[in-house]
Amino acid sequence: MTDVTDRIGNVTRQRYEQLVTQAKELIAQVARAQFALGDSILRRPQVLRRRVGQRGGAEGEVAGPGPA
Structure with a gap:
């Protein structure tokens, strides 16, 4: 049988x-x-x-890839 000191929590x-x-x-x-x-x-x-008004994006919005 395994000694208690040889166990950590419930595992050996x-x-x-x-x-x-x-x-x-x-x-x-x-x-x-x-x-x-x-x-x-x-x-x-x-x-x-994107620039303001371009494809409805807000100013400074990052242009990412189109829909997948």
């Missing part, structure tokens, strides 16, 4: 270490995805701003 220390390792890997994947997205946005040409 070994399982806890596995979960921590898996969580760190997932966090790293999310961080890489966020940086990749940010980098692709920075490389994108500057967005044009």
Whole structure:
């Protein structure tokens, strides 16, 4: 039987270490995805701003892609 000191909460220390390792890997994947997205946005040409009255947009409204 597993000793009480070999448990963290309701899981064994070994399982806890596995979960921590898996969580760190997932966090790293999310961080890489966020940086990749940010980098692709920075490389994108500057967005044009609409003028007042153009297609009903408000002054300074960012012109984005049309309807999908």
